Structure formats: structure tokens, C-alpha cells
Amino acid sequence: MVPHLQTALKGPLLDLERRILDATPRIERWFRLEWQEHTPPFYCSVDLRNAGFKIAPIDTNLFPAGFDLLSREMLPLAVQAAMAAIEKYCPDARNLLLIPQRGATDPAYLTHLARLASVLRQTGLHVRFGNLDAARGESVMIELPDGGSLRLEPLVRQGRRLGLDGFDPCSILLNDDLATGEPAILDGLHEQVLLPPLHAGWRTRRKSNHVAAYAAVSKRFAKLIDVDPWLIGPAHVSVAPANLLTGEGEARLVRSVDTVLRQVRAKYRELRIRETPFVVLKPDAGSHGADVVTLRSTADVRALPHDARLRLSAGADDDGAVGILVQEGVHTMESVEGASSEPVVYMVDRFVVGGYYRTHARRNRDESLDAPGGRIVPLPFDSSCLMPDASAGPEAGANRFYAYGVIARLALLAAAIELEQTDPDQSLYG
Amino acid sequence: MVPHLQTALKGPLLDLERRILDATPRIERWFRLEWQEHTPPFYCSVDLRNAGFKIAPIDTNLFPAGFDLLSREMLPLAVQAAMAAIEKYCPDARNLLLIPQRGATDPAYLTHLARLASVLRQTGLHVRFGNLDAARGESVMIELPDGGSLRLEPLVRQGRRLGLDGFDPCSILLNDDLATGEPAILDGLHEQVLLPPLHAGWRTRRKSNHVAAYAAVSKRFAKLIDVDPWLIGPAHVSVAPANLLTGEGEARLVRSVDTVLRQVRAKYRELRIRETPFVVLKPDAGSHGADVVTLRSTADVRALPHDARLRLSAGADDDGAVGILVQEGVHTMESVEGASSEPVVYMVDRFVVGGYYRTHARRNRDESLDAPGGRIVPLPFDSSCLMPDASAGPEAGANRFYAYGVIARLALLAAAIELEQTDPDQSLYG
Numbered sequence: 034m035v036p037h038l039q040t041a042l043k044g045p046l047l048d049l050e051r052r053i054l055d056a057t058p059r060i061e062r063w064f065r066l067e068w069q070e071h072t073p074p075f076y077c078s079v080d081l082r083n084a085g086f087k088i089a090p091i092d093t094n095l096f097p098a099g100f101d102l103l104s105r106e107m108l109p110l111a112v113q114a115a116m117a118a119i120e121k122y123c124p125d126a127r128n129l130l131l132i133p134q135r136g137a138t139d140p141a142y143l144t145h146l147a148r149l150a151s152v153l154r155q156t157g158l159h160v161r162f163g164n165l166d167a168a169r170g171e172s173v174m175i176e177l178p179d180g181g182s183l184r185l186e187p188l189v190r191q192g193r194r195l196g197l198d199g200f201d202p203c204s205i206l207l208n209d210d211l212a213t214g215e216p217a218i219l220d221g222l223h224e225q226v227l228l229p230p231l232h233a234g235w236r237t238r239r240k241s242n243h244v245a246a247y248a249a250v251s252k253r254f255a256k257l258i259d260v261d262p263w264l265i266g267p268a269h270v271s272v273a274p275a276n277l278l279t280g281e282g283e284a285r286l287v288r289s290v291d292t293v294l295r296q297v298r299a300k301y302r303e304l305r306i307r308e309t310p311f312v313v314l315k316p317d318a319g320s321h322g323a324d325v326v327t328l329r330s331t332a333d334v335r336a337l338p339h340d341a342r343l344r345l346s347a348g349a350d351d352d353g354a355v356g357i358l359v360q361e362g363v364h365t366m367e368s369v370e371g372a373s374s375e376p377v378v379y380m381v382d383r384f385v386v387g388g389y390y391r392t393h394a395r396r397n398r399d400e401s402l403d404a405p406g407g408r409i410v411p412l413p414f415d416s417s418c419l420m421p422d423a424s425a426g427p428e429a430g431a432n433r434f435y436a437y438g439v440i441a442r443l444a445l446l447a448a449a450i451e452l453e454q455t456d457p458d459q460s461l462y463g
Numbered sequence: 464m465v466p467h468l469q470t471a472l473k474g475p476l477l478d479l480e481r482r483i484l485d486a487t488p489r490i491e492r493w494f495r496l497e498w499q500e501h502t503p504p505f506y507c508s509v510d511l512r513n514a515g516f517k518i519a520p521i522d523t524n525l526f527p528a529g530f531d532l533l534s535r536e537m538l539p540l541a542v543q544a545a546m547a548a549i550e551k552y553c554p555d556a557r558n559l560l561l562i563p564q565r566g567a568t569d570p571a572y573l574t575h576l577a578r579l580a581s582v583l584r585q586t587g588l589h590v591r592f593g594n595l596d597a598a599r600g601e602s603v604m605i606e607l608p609d610g611g612s613l614r615l616e617p618l619v620r621q622g623r624r625l626g627l628d629g630f631d632p633c634s635i636l637l638n639d640d641l642a643t644g645e646p647a648i649l650d651g652l653h654e655q656v657l658l659p660p661l662h663a664g665w666r667t668r669r670k671s672n673h674v675a676a677y678a679a680v681s682k683r684f685a686k687l688i689d690v691d692p693w694l695i696g697p698a699h700v701s702v703a704p705a706n707l708l709t710g711e712g713e714a715r716l717v718r719s720v721d722t723v724l725r726q727v728r729a730k731y732r733e734l735r736i737r738e739t740p741f742v743v744l745k746p747d748a749g750s751h752g753a754d755v756v757t758l759r760s761t762a763d764v765r766a767l768p769h770d771a772r773l774r775l776s777a778g779a780d781d782d783g784a785v786g787i788l789v790q791e792g793v794h795t796m797e798s799v800e801g802a803s804s805e806p807v808v809y810m811v812d813r814f815v816v817g818g819y820y821r822t823h824a825r826r827n828r829d830e831s832l833d834a835p836g837g838r839i840v841p842l843p844f845d846s847s848c849l850m851p852d853a854s855a856g857p858e859a860g861a862n863r864f865y866a867y868g869v870i871a872r873l874a875l876l877a878a879a880i881e882l883e884q885t886d887p888d889q890s891l892y893g
Contacts, residue, residue, distance in 0.1 A: 061587025062557060065546070069554050106536055113543050113814055116495070124499050127492060157491025384543055 049088065049264050050436040056258045060439060063257055064383070064446070071449040073383045075118055075206065075228040079441040080391070080403070081376050085366040086306055087264045088436060090444035091375075092403070093243055095233045096210040098134075100152065101144040102409050103379055103387035108148075112155040114381035119156050121382075122226045123203040129158040130195065130202035133185070134209045135165045140178045146208070147177055152381075153206070161200050163188045165209055165216055193224045204228060210235050212319065232455050239317045240358045241271035242455055247447035254443055265440055267361035268296045271317065274354035277342040282354065286314075287334045289359040294330070297361050308364060311399050317356030318348040325401040327362060365398045369410050373398045376434075378441035385438040479518065479694050480866040486688045490869060493687055494813070494876070501879040503813045505548055505636065505658040509871040510821070510833070511806050515796040516736055517694045518866060520874035521805075522833070523673055525663045526640040528564070530582065531574040532839050533809055533817035538578075542585040544811035549586050551812075552656045553633040559588040560625065560632035563615070564639045565595045570608045576638070577607055582811075583636070591630050593618045595639055595646055623654045634658060640665045642749065662885050669747045670788045671701035672885055677877035684873055695870055697791035698726045701747065704784035707772040712784065716744075717764045719789040724760070727791050738794060741829050747786030748778040755831040757792060795828045799840050803828045806864075808871035815868040 053060065078097035079090045103111065119126055131153070133146050150160040164173065164185040173185045186197045195218065196202055204226045207219075211234025219231060231237065247266055255262035270289040275282030290312055297310040314326040326341045328334060349355040367374045372394040379387045390410040393402040453462050483490065508527035509520045533541065549556055561583070563576050580590040594603065594615040603615045616627045625648065626632055634656045637649075641664025649661060662668065677696055685692035700719040705712030720742055727740040744756040756771045758764060779785040797804045802824040809817045820840040823832040883892050 058584055058587050058589055061546075061585065062555075063587070065550060065587050066555060068550075109540055110543060113540060116491075116814075117547055120495060120498075125492075125496060154488050155491065157488050157493070157495050159488055384546075 047083075047086065047088070047436075049260055050433060052258050052260055053436045053439050054432055057435070059257065060254075063254070064442060067446055068383045071446060071453065072121075073380070073445055073449050074233065074452065075122075075382065077380045077445050077448060079378050079380070079444045081378060081437055081440055082363040082365045083367055083376075083433075083437075084308075084364045086304060087363065088440050089265060089267045089361075089363045090247065090440060091267065091360075091363060093247075093444045093448050094210075095229050095238075095448060096134075096208050097379060098142055098145045098208070099377070099389070099409070100379070101141070101148040102389045103148075107387035108152060110384065111152045111379075111381050111386040114384035114386050115152055116156045117384070118382035119158065119204070122228065126158055126203040128196075128200055128202040129153055129160050130163050130197065130200070130205045131160055132163045132165055132188075132205060132207050132209060135213065138175070143175055143177050143183055144179065147179075147181060147183055149208070150183075159200075161186060161197055161202075163195075163197055163205075165218075188218055190218050193221060195219070195222055195225060207234075212236065230452065230456065232457060233452055235319060237455070239356065239455075240315055241317050241356065243447060243451045244269050244271070244358065244360070246451040246454065247444060250443050250447045250450065263300055265443065267363055268293050268300075269358060269360040272357040272359060274350065274352075274356045276349075276353045277337070277346050277355065277357075278353055283334065286357055286359070287331045289357075290314075290328060290334050291331045293359050293361055311362035313360050313362045313401070314345060315358045315360060316345050316348050317358050325403075327400055362399055365402075368392075368398075372408075373400070373402060374410070375402055376437050378437055380441065380445050383442070383445070385441060388434075388437075388441075477513075477516065477518070477866075479690055480863060482688050482690055483866045483869050484862055487865070489687065490684075493684070494872060497876055498813045501876060501883065502551075503810070503875055503879050504663065504882065505552075505812065507810045507875050507878060509808050509810070509874040511808060511867055511870055512793040512795045513797055513806075513863075513867075514738075514794045516734060517793065518870050519695060519697045519791075519793045520677065520870060521697065521790075521793060523677075523874045523878050524640075525659050525668075525878060526564075526638050527809060528572055528575045528638070529807070529819070529839070530809070531571070531578040532819045533578075537817035538582060540814065541582045541809075541811050541816040544814035544816050545582055546586045547814070548812035549588065549634070552658065556588055556633040558626075558630055558632040559583055559590050560593050560627065560630070560635045561590055562593045562595055562618075562635060562637050562639060565643065568605070573605055573607055573613055574609065577609075577611060577613055579638070580613075589630075591616060591627055591632075593625075593627055593635075595648075618648055620648050623651060625649070625652055625655060637664075642666065660882065660886065662887060663882055665749060667885070669786065669885075670745055671747050671786065673877060673881045674699050674701070674788065674790070676881040676884065677874060680873050680877045680880065693730055695873065697793055698723050698730075699788060699790040702787040702789055704780065704782075704786045706779075706783045707767070707776050707785065707787075708783055713764065716787055716789070717761050719787075720744075720758060720764050721761045723789050723791055741792035743790050743792045743831070744775060745788045745790060746775050746778050747788050755833075757830055792829055795832075798822075798828075802838075803830070803832060804840070805832055806867055808867055810871065810875050813872070813875070815871065818864075818867075818871075 074095050076097055078094045080092040081088060081090055131150060134142065153160045162183060162185050164187055170187055175183045175185060177183055189196050189198055195205060206228050215231055215234060215236050251266045252262045255265060270292050272286050272289045275286050293312050294310055301308060301310060309329060311327055311329045314328060316324050324344050324347060326345060346355050365373055365375045369390050369392045372392040373396050374390045374392040377388055377391055378385060391402050392408055392410055393404060393406060395406055396402050396404060504525050506527055508524045510522040512519055512521055561580060567573065583590045592613060592615050594617055600617055605613045605615060607613055619626050619628055625635060636658050645661055645664060645666050681696045682692045685695060700722050702716050702719045705716050723742050724740055731738065731740060739759060741757055741759045744758060746754050754774050754777060756775060776785050795803055795805045799820050799822045802822040803826050804820045804822040807818055807821055808815060821832050822838055822840055823834060823836060825836055826832050826834060
């Protein structure tokens, strides 16, 4: 189920969106059956792009911030979804330990934390905050912009259990993406549920695994609704580690860029799309939107400036080599007040619970919008249209957003499968 | 979880409401554990009364109509809740058969049906309507007030399965309260899930069982939050069948009315409540609000007019005797535009999904409002207050409504336990 939000894009629905609407009961049953087989991550946000001819997820975040940006009307949905999740992991849970990002002092982030905690409390949990920052041995009270405050307490590890002084949680919800490493204090917690698991953190996670899982999921889904899978995902090639600073292995990267550009050009010709194809390079490991580099030709690879090479190599191994994901670039056709925009869809368990638009006035529609200077436009409920309705006109934002919720859930399902496939303990999946 | 609605009552929160708010995480965990033990009915609506000193459920409807009266913003909650229910009963369900009230031609009721079906379709189900009315052997197309239409199809029974021509459902959702009897065509459907079960229908159901289950549930809950159980439910006595037309057994009824009035007077004295106690008589079997009779003294029993005796005896046995529930009358302090009002809270599975106010300009605050001439005021979302918040002032409607959602869920839990206790197949409950 997808709640009803407004979209920034007012044009007619794509043929793709129409097909998704027409197949609603079939799609919802398909998801229902998939969730019998796969367990969704506890929470997830997905960045989408609607190019006017295709809709694709471009980032699947397993440690979402921004719960404060969801519209207030949507929070009961988040609570209901969190209840379903908690019942699954720990039905008699009384305490939940929430572990924020390390060194979190950004007021917006703290407001998100407070909001997330208020959603979780409403499911019948006592929520307290554990401090991953080993340097701080004492409790820290942090003032919130709204006048409230938030206490960060030192973590206490006892044997295979993690908690706080006088607080023994059943579940631990991680909101740090572990990009800076997996702290020893989180290791070997077999008696408690760690959500999401350690291998969802960016120290372990690889974009190539996610896009491979997404390719498989989207292929099955495309067959279900009889569309070309290319219409719901970016073409991609994963490049084995290359050293962008010495140039070692760069030829592989050039060939991969060429492969993706050729695929996209062929599709553009087939569908008479008058856009300039482009690709984005992303480090296979690493969580930052700022690491993304946009290219239009193979010549651009050789001409990559030094600072871009440095950014892409941030997570390089000891030899200086880094795996690169070459992904078809997807333009965004959406704009809010003239600024390029992309919808970000939030899910808790298997349910879409809200979203917002990320906009960036100084970025083009073929650039990453997840960059300094961007801003956020919360998506209001579309009270004029209660549920996707195939009989409604193309101006019905709810209809467009239903399709977005479907594509975001495909990325969620891909993340579920990715986490199964990359779980160090494969004995769990018979 | 309870969504955020506005209440008609603007005064300060009762001490009871404050206690409920303060205990939110404990209450939600308590419900979470109860729902591990008991399965909620598929859907339910509960009529509540807030007397200014107590909040009590006065009717628990297991075949709710009025889904069209829930505000549109709430529908995603209903869909999400229905998804959770469907996953439980029949995870791979493709088809659902919805059986409307017999002889349903009221446009408001048909609009409700269409809305209910749209919620269910959004969970990934094909929904069709089966006609209980044996007289109509062919499909009937009924026009809806909004211009749409609805096809009522003849039921087809094959062995232990029920369906329509070319339509074999996994689940059957009953929206007829079976007050006129249990049709043979619904009997012995062991291969399909009938929701709610046959014994939830008014041919079998007895109010005395429900209020007994509610008394037990509310006693446990009152202990949890440390309040007098009388503050969350009406006192009551169930009277063994009496013949109100011959007067046989009337003495028992008089004694019971006296017992309830004494209890209420004692409570009023203890809590310094300056209201006039009253009781309501309800036939133990039978679904109609119009059957309810209001009394202020035992003398009123003897003076009961003939038409009231006839109404109470509508479901009498062959000897003309009828079981009577004598229930403490609960005033309503709420009014909408000057008319006496009571909130009606809707639940799907274990979740509150919306509600509205029932108002009646020509009825007093100690009379049944479920009578001809009444009207409905949908409850809007309270967008100013996202979740019950103990720090918010008494003017926050969401806070009051949170308490209403809790009391309504107690009635839902009582219904779940009542249906277990009255199930003809007790082998299901080891």
C-alpha cells in the first residue's frame, strides 16, 4: 500500500505508470508473496528519478535520516508499520536501543532522531539513545531546536548483550551507516536483534550487490506487468577494482563506460528519446552522494580531473584500487519551483510511510542532488485522491505517486535479497 | 496505534485520559502481548461515550457499515491494517468474496460497500460481491450515488466451498449481521476463512457474553494503569429470560435494575458526580439501537409501556421470554453543533483506522443516538497534533482521541475473547 502524496510532475502519466496502476491488485499480491519469502529491512529510504520515459531508483539507504521531514499526517502509518516490524522481531519487546550516527550534532539530524524515537515509543517501546562515540564516556544532553532535549548515553557491553546502564534492550536499531567501520562493541550480538544487521553497513556493503539484486527483482516484476525492465532501472556494469590515481585498470573502466553508453544509446534510439545519454560513476563501497561523478563519453574517463579521481578513491584498498559502479544516468524531469527535484520514498518494514522531494537549485537534471546547497520539500498528503485510481486523470498526483511507491518497494525487496545473499551466516537461509 | 482525530469535546482532559496518555508505551506493549494471545476480529466499530468522568464503550459492532464515512486521509491506514489481516488469514489470497447485508439498497450502504471493496483491492485482492438474498437468482447491477455501479452476484456453493460463478475465493468477508438467521449456504465452510465467523452473527451472539468479556479485559487494563475499572466501562447485570408481555420473571428484572442503579448511585456519591443515574435495557440478542430502553428507577420497569415491551421482546424464544441486559447508562458530554454526539471508532484487525461522530439533534445526552433522524459528522485528521503527546495541552484533540482509541481497542479485545469463548469448535483453543 502506498499513501497518497503529491508529485512535482504534473504531466500525463507515462505508459509505464498506467500499466502499474492497471495491475494494482496483481502487484500488491506479488509483493505480499515476496514478503513471505524475504524479510524487509527495518527501515529504508529510496531516491527515485522519473525521466519522463522511465522511473528508476538511484540510491537505497538502509540507515535513513530525515524522519522529521515526513509529513505529520503520515506518522500513524509509520507507527503502524513499525508495530508490524516489532511484532516480527521481538513481540514482547519492552526496550529498544537506538544508536545514532557518530558525532551527531546537526540540529536537523537530532530532530530526525527525536521523531524516529517518538514513532517507536508509540509502538509500546521505551527508547533510549546509545553513543557509538567511544571518546565520550559520560551521558551527553543535547538540546533540540524545538526546545526539547535528547540524552546520548554510553554503551554498556556485557557478554553477548549490549545496552545502557540499567537498560537491557531486546532490539537495537542502528542509524549509523558504519561507513567509518564496524565498532567492536557491536560485534557478536547473537542474543539481541541488531537492525539492520552489521553487514548492511557501508564497511561491508557493496553497491554492485544491490544493483545486481535489483536487476533480478526488476526483471521478474517487469515480466509480471509486461514492460521492458529497462523502464524501471538503470543499466549498469560493475568494474573490478582499478587504481584511478596510477591509471592501473582504467582501460576496464573505459570499456564499461562504453558498454553502458552503448546500451543507453540503443534504447534511446529504439524509443525515440531525444536526450543525451550519460553515466554516473560511483565507488562500489561508500555512502556519499558527493562521490558521484557524471560522464558523457569515454573520453571523459581519461579526462577525469584529479579531485574526482581522489573522491572516487576514498574507499580504496591498500593498493589504491577501488571497485567502481558504472550506472546509466537517469535525468529527472521533476522540478519544484524551478529547481531540479527527485522524490525520496520512505519505508518502514514493507510499507511505504511517506516521502519528500530533494531539490537543488544549482544542479542540473543530470547531476546528483544529494549535495551541499540542496533543500528538502516535504510531500503533503493529496487529500483529493485517496487511493490510486486508474479511472482518475493524469493530473492525479496520487496516481503518479503510487507508481513511485511500487518502484521504491522493488528497491526495498532488492535490499532484502541483497542482505540475505551477503549475510555471513548463510545457515539462516535453507 | 491510534491516528489523530479531532474530538468534539474541548474541555480539559479527564484524570483518566491523562493516565492513559502517561502510560502510552506500557499500554501499547500490553496490547501487543494481548494480540499474541488473541486474534482480533477482521473489522469492528465501537460506539463510545465520554461522560466527563468516565469513558465507556456502549456497542461493539462486528459487521460495521460506514467505511465511506471515514476521512479519506485515513484510508491508507485501513489498507495497511487490512494487509496485515490478509497475510494472517490467507497469505497467498487472490480472491475475496464480500457478502453485503441482505436486501441492501440504501445508497449510503452501497457507498460504504464500494469503499470497503476499494480498501481490500488495494491489498492485492480481487473483490466481488455475493448476494445472500436467495430470491435473486441472477446478477444485479446496482447504481451508486457517485455514478459508479456494483454487481451483486448469486452465490454458488460447491461442497465445502462457497464462491461465485468462475470465482473461487480464499476468504469470505461477511457484512450482514445475520440477525435474520444463519443461511444454510454459509454453513460448514471448513476450507475457506469466513470473517467474522458465523457465531459472531446476531442469531448466535449475546450481549451478555460481550460485556462479561469486556468486564474481565477492562479489569486487567485498569490494574495496568491503576484506575477504577468503573471509569472505563458501564456496570451491568444480565437477566435470565423473562416474559415482558405476561410479566413472568419481571421481578428479576426489577431487582437487576435496582442493583445497577445502586452501584451507580454509590459511585456517583463517592466521586461527587451530580448527575441522575439511569440504566438502559437491551435485549441480550438483537442488533438494533432502536431496541434500547432508558429507565431512571425500578418503578419505570413496572411502568414500561407496551411498545417498549414489544421492542425488547422482538427476539423472544417460543415461550415469549427474552434475556435482558441491564446496563448502566452513560451520559455523553460531547456535542457537535449543539446536538448530542458520540464517537464511533473503526478498527481493522488490531489497528484503529478512523472514526466519526454520530449526532442526534432530537435526542438527549442519556438516550441512544443510533435512531432515525440522527446524522454523521466525519472526524477529520487533527493535523496540528501528530501523536498523543502528554506534554501537549488539554485542547489537543489528538490526546483525547488517543484515549478513545485505547478504550475502543479494549472492546475489540473483549470481542476477540468473546468469539473464542463462544466458538462451537473449542478444539482450536488449547
